[in-house]
Amino acid sequence: MFVSAAALLAAIGAPAYAQFSTALDTSQQTANEGKTSQQRIDQLDDQTAALLNDYRANLKQLEAARRYNESLERNIQGQQRAIDRVKVDIENVAGLQRAVTPLMEDMLARLGDIVEADVPFSIDERRERVTRLTEVMSDPDVTVAQRYRLIVEAYQIENEYGRTIGEYSGSIDDGGEQRAGEFLRVGRLALIFKTGDDSVLKIWDNAQRAWVDLPKSYLPDVRLGLRMAKEQTAPALLPVPVKAPTKAAQ
Structure with missing residues (x-):
């Protein structure tokens, strides 16, 4: 014998049907909450992935900046080592004066090349420094030691730019x-x-x-x-857009 749905509901009774309806509503609410929670999880997962990608990109940028700065530092430090060797020679060999003059002229010419090929920050000031040194090289009232000291100071100033x-x-x-x-x-x-x-x-x-x-x-x-x-705030990590480093000229 088959019983119709209406007859079955009538047999169950109103209280039981109300409980059944409430259970269905609760089940639907739970399903909706689960769906909402999953959406939030997916959204957080997307945000986490985006932050991770940004972090990796920043690491690559930092590594590129570090390698580029190291390349420039090696180039300038190589020049500084050459200057230091010449300084020792000047202090210990009195007869080196005639040989030092063309060397200083080469150093001054190289300094001018660095200024012109470099990023043009404070370009007028740096060019003026090279011009003054060129005039000093032909001034008979300036000794060889003084000329050398001024050229060394100019190189030290250029070297300092890379760290400030x-x-x-x-x-x-x-x-x-x-x-x-x-x-x-x-x-x-x-x-x-x-x-x-x-x-x-x-x-x-x-x-x-x-x-x-x-x-x-x-x-x-x-x-x-x-x-x-301007020293108006404390030093902090400063993101800087840079290109990939290139090998410095030897």
């Missing part, structure tokens, strides 16, 4: 238009320019020997770097 952060005001040629603003130098890794109203943000591309646009997402970091350079 600095800022200064100036202007750039932006497509034939002169724009005034602030420069941020981060070692020899980056030279960044921004206008006072933040409408223009650029970074020097030494491979192209030109200013290129820098994404505005770097603007907060540039502002922080400027405050650090």
Whole structure:
């Protein structure tokens, strides 16, 4: 004998049906909550993956910056070692004076080449230093020892640029238009320019020997770097956009 659904429900009775309906509602609510929880888990998983990718990208950028800076440091330190060897020779060999003069001229010429090929931070000041040294080399009132000391000091100043952060005001040629603003130098890794109203943000591309646009997402970091350079805030980790390092010329 078969019993219809209506008859079955009638047989179960109203209280039992209410309990059955409540159980169904509870089951549906539990399923919905489980679905919501899974969606939150998936969202957190996506966020975690994105953060991990950013972390890996930052590690690669840091490694590239480190290798590039080490390459430049090796090049300058090699020059410093050569200078130190010459200094010892000057102090111990009185007859070396005639040989030292052409060597100092070569060192001065190399210094000028470094300034012109380098990132053009404080370029007027650095060029003026080379010009003054060139004049000193032909000044009969300046001794060989004094000339050498001035050249060594110039190399030490250039070497120090690679380990410091600095800022200064100036202007750039932006497509034939002169724009005034602030420069941020981060070692020899980056030279960044921004206008006072933040409408223009650029970074020097030494491979192209030109200013290129820098994404505005770097603007907060540039502002922080400027405050650090002015000693208006404590030193902190400063993200800097850099290209992959290239092998330094020997």
